Amino acid sequence: MNGIDIHGWSALTRLLLRTSRLTLTLWPLLIGVLAFVTARSVSGLYDTPEKRALYAQTVTGSAVQAAFNGRAYDVTGVGGIAVYELGFYSLLVFPAIAVHMAVHLTRSQEDAGRLDILTASRLGRTAPLAAAFALLAAALGGTGVLTWAGLTAAGLPAVGSAWFAAATVASMAFFAALGVVAAQVAQDARGAHGLGGAQQRRHHRDGLGVMAGLYLVRAAVDGRGWNATWVSPSGWFPETRPFGDTASWPLVAYAAGALALAALAAVLNVRRDLGAGLVVPRPGPPRGAAALGTPFGLTWRLNRGALLAWMVGIAVWEGIFGSLTREMRAMIERNPGLREYFGVTGSPDDLMTSMAALMGALLAAGVGIQVVGRLAGEEIASRAAVVMAAPVSRVRWWAGAVGVALTQAGVVALVGGVALGVGAWMSTGDAAYLRRAPAWALAYLPAVALVTAAAAVVAATRPRWHAAGWAVFGWVLTVAMLAGTLRMSPALRGTSPQEHVGRIPAEPLDVAGVVIMAAVSVALLAASAALFRRRDLAA
Amino acid sequence: MSTSSPPSGAGGAPDAVIDVRGLVKRFGRFRALDGLDLRVERGEVLGFLGPNGSGKTTTIRVLLGQIRRDGGTAAVFGRDPWADPVRIHGRLAYVPGDVSLWPSLTGGECIDTLLRFHGGFDPAHRDALVKRFDLDVTKKARTYSKGNRQKVALVAALASDAELLILDEPTSGLDPLMEDTFRSLIRERVDNGDTVLLSSHILSEVEALCDRVTIIRRGRAIETGTLDQLREHTATTVQATFDEVPEGLDRLPGVGGVHLHPLSRGTRVTMRVTPDGLSGAVHAMLHAGGQTLAVQPPSLDELFLARYQDAGDAG
Ligand SMILES: Nc1ncnc2c1ncn2[C@@H]1O[C@H](COP(=O)(O)OP(=O)(O)OP(=O)(O)O)[C@@H](O)[C@H]1O
Numbered sequence A: 001m002n003g004i005d006i007h008g009w010s011a012l013t014r015l016l017l018r019t020s021r022l023t024l025t026l027w028p029l030l031i032g033v034l035a036f037v038t039a040r041s042v043s044g045l046y047d048t049p050e051k052r053a054l055y056a057q058t059v060t061g062s063a064v065q066a067a068f069n070g071r072a073y074d075v076t077g078v079g080g081i082a083v084y085e086l087g088f089y090s091l092l093v094f095p096a097i098a099v100h101m102a103v104h105l106t107r108s109q110e111d112a113g114r115l116d117i118l119t120a121s122r123l124g125r126t127a128p129l130a131a132a133f134a135l136l137a138a139a140l141g142g143t144g145v146l147t148w149a150g151l152t153a154a155g156l157p158a159v160g161s162a163w164f165a166a167a168t169v170a171s172m173a174f175f176a177a178l179g180v181v182a183a184q185v186a187q188d189a190r191g192a193h194g195l196g197g198a199q200q201r202r203h204h205r206d207g208l209g210v211m212a213g214l215y216l217v218r219a220a221v222d223g224r225g226w227n228a229t230w231v232s233p234s235g236w237f238p239e240t241r242p243f244g245d246t247a248s249w250p251l252v253a254y255a256a257g258a259l260a261l262a263a264l265a266a267v268l269n270v271r272r273d274l275g276a277g278l279v280v281p282r283p284g285p286p287r288g289a290a291a292l293g294t295p296f297g298l299t300w301r302l303n304r305g306a307l308l309a310w311m312v313g314i315a316v317w318e319g320i321f322g323s324l325t326r327e328m329r330a331m332i333e334r335n336p337g338l339r340e341y342f343g344v345t346g347s348p349d350d351l352m353t354s355m356a357a358l359m360g361a362l363l364a365a366g367v368g369i370q371v372v373g374r375l376a377g378e379e380i381a382s383r384a385a386v387v388m389a390a391p392v393s394r395v396r397w398w399a400g401a402v403g404v405a406l407t408q409a410g411v412v413a414l415v416g417g418v419a420l421g422v423g424a425w426m427s428t429g430d431a432a433y434l435r436r437a438p439a440w441a442l443a444y445l446p447a448v449a450l451v452t453a454a455a456a457v458v459a460a461t462r463p464r465w466h467a468a469g470w471a472v473f474g475w476v477l478t479v480a481m482l483a484g485t486l487r488m489s490p491a492l493r494g495t496s497p498q499e500h501v502g503r504i505p506a507e508p509l510d511v512a513g514v515v516i517m518a519a520v521s522v523a524l525l526a527a528s529a530a531l532f533r534r535r536d537l538a539a
Numbered sequence B: 001m002s003t004s005s006p007p008s009g010a011g012g013a014p015d016a017v018i019d020v021r022g023l024v025k026r027f028g029r030f031r032a033l034d035g036l037d038l039r040v041e042r043g044e045v046l047g048f049l050g051p052n053g054s055g056k057t058t059t060i061r062v063l064l065g066q067i068r069r070d071g072g073t074a075a076v077f078g079r080d081p082w083a084d085p086v087r088i089h090g091r092l093a094y095v096p097g098d099v100s101l102w103p104s105l106t107g108g109e110c111i112d113t114l115l116r117f118h119g120g121f122d123p124a125h126r127d128a129l130v131k132r133f134d135l136d137v138t139k140k141a142r143t144y145s146k147g148n149r150q151k152v153a154l155v156a157a158l159a160s161d162a163e164l165l166i167l168d169e170p171t172s173g174l175d176p177l178m179e180d181t182f183r184s185l186i187r188e189r190v191d192n193g194d195t196v197l198l199s200s201h202i203l204s205e206v207e208a209l210c211d212r213v214t215i216i217r218r219g220r221a222i223e224t225g226t227l228d229q230l231r232e233h234t235a236t237t238v239q240a241t242f243d244e245v246p247e248g249l250d251r252l253p254g255v256g257g258v259h260l261h262p263l264s265r266g267t268r269v270t271m272r273v274t275p276d277g278l279s280g281a282v283h284a285m286l287h288a289g290g291q292t293l294a295v296q297p298p299s300l301d302e303l304f305l306a307r308y309q310d311a312g313d314a315g
């Protein structure tokens, strides 16, 4: 193709490998470990045909399970159960990791201005893209091997494990290619060195948004049991059926999609570079509003766009899960034994709504972590230092900025609660949901604040470690999704804040737990401010 | 440790806006500042010079309370910048050498944001400065060139009512026309009685603006004085031609770096002579039958190069 020139890609690959070592090794390793521990737990938990039959009976036809984990296949065997327990990860989390790696390997390098010094030497225009693809291929290859090793080490059949590993690699390749396209699409005026960050976040948002959209389409289809799961690539994964009647068409479809997206990315890459000068940036206001002159106001403004995207995202997400409430009710009415199995004492609707409320809280905590991360970014980019060269104390700046993190997390949580209420009301006709669902969101707020405060402590200690806030997120997600499967001890579960809220609304609210979490959050926030005040600014 | 109190009047003249003594700052085991002394008097422009990595930015970051000193004292307006930054910051403005702006805000929004954090400002003054720097403030900061980003920070600093300007290589990336604008604006501020600490690598800028300079190397101030005082301490170049080169030129007091350059007829001798050895050397050469004699005072470059290099490079 005209304009494609990858001269120098191998040197660039080596450089990228050095700067992205952690990303490239950590994710495949985590995925492999997760596959191993899940498969091992499942073999222990469902060690008799009777137990497996009961499992199959409960998940088959469960709207909640179908919406979150996808279609259930072959769940009468240990392999199938392991696949299904990993469903949420295979369908949403692993693709998200793939998008993240793709954006990281393509745009973050470019946005940081690191490429400019290299493109000045003899480097083909498409070489950075080629290098990113090479490393993505290597990382996904590693993921495949580690996943296969994890499943077989846990005692699952080698062939089925290989099918699962292949499906994981294929779907991640598809979503990684999607991420690369997202990284090329957003046109931005280039040459703004050292200002990266913002663009990279936009690419993340675009890529993850499309990916989450595909997941939600599938959730809506599967949750209603429609026979149309193929409409979304997110629904192709379970169709591989690694431990049953295997099908290769999903692998072929993912591979073809990945290749098509990669080709599209290459075309866009060439266009983008040629067309960069043609984009006339729109002029903006010549004066700044008064609100920009406070730490809270400035941070709010910088995170305004992201907040809007999150609000739309969570409204769609919670709305869709809320709208599946009636499906769950119908299922339980058809099969009263299920009520006992799930331990539901109140309304059968609670199964769906409690899961959705928990997910909403998690997303809101993600917002808090993200804003805290941007706060650390302000410091690393030395913009915080310039603001604090004005008569603005460290504590005031910190309080304003962390205040935005908490407020935006709270706003997103409440929007999610309202959307869940509306969805459940439209699904069941029960107007009480309009009041109850936002109340659940409120009950989760201390837990959301706690996660945000933990991220703030990390950023206050060392801003370059702020990504560790996402490790907290990952842990909370794992406890939420896999605590039962992995047979986590109560003490281990207890490290996750959501465990102290109580499984509302299915179970009563743990008032003491919520109050204690609120108190701990306040203490952590105060500690973070104290830490931030005492140390050298990073830049 | 860093909590030792700054000199409060006693010893330090009351007119020192910045008074730094024996300042030490370590990064791990590396001593970025190693007993630095620095004084800036009210109403003066002090040039702060030194090789790359010698500790200028580090000093400024201590003065702004961004980092904590490990030893010595530092006082700005008689206060400790680590313990009492807000009171100090209300009276100063700062321009970093590599300005990072909020990519999603326009230049105008960035300026007003910085000014509002500082306190009240006069919009007319701000607009006049924007015009003088010929800055398009409706552009998003992410599209700005390096020079334009620098202008944003300069406008924000100069439009404030600060009595002290702390400028860390403020004109890096400015074109000569804007450099000229910058110089006249600084002169206007100084005429108003304001004080400036100017870190710079542009010697002509230093010569045009600074009353005194402090030269820092490896975290220590190695020299402070007016440019004339520096000249007095810098070797002069003396050139003479001889039919026959006299013996013992390099043994004359204050003479060094003797070079011989054979010409078609005779030899040209070039040497560097310290100010106190100058009259002796010139006499000796005339005496020895020098046919031509040229005495060249040190150029600005020589003035600094000699001091930057003396003891090898800096950390
Ligand atoms: N945060 C830090 N951690 C470790 N070392 C640092 C840090 N900041 C500065 N240094 C080191 O301290 C020394 C002084 O740096 P500084 O930035 O003050 O130099 P400078 O005089 O401003 O140089 P330049 O003229 O290049 O701007 C350098 O060797 C630098 O590498």
Ligand SMILES: [Mg+2]
Residues within 6 Å of the ligand: B056, B057, B058, B097, B168
């Ligand atoms: Mg510097």
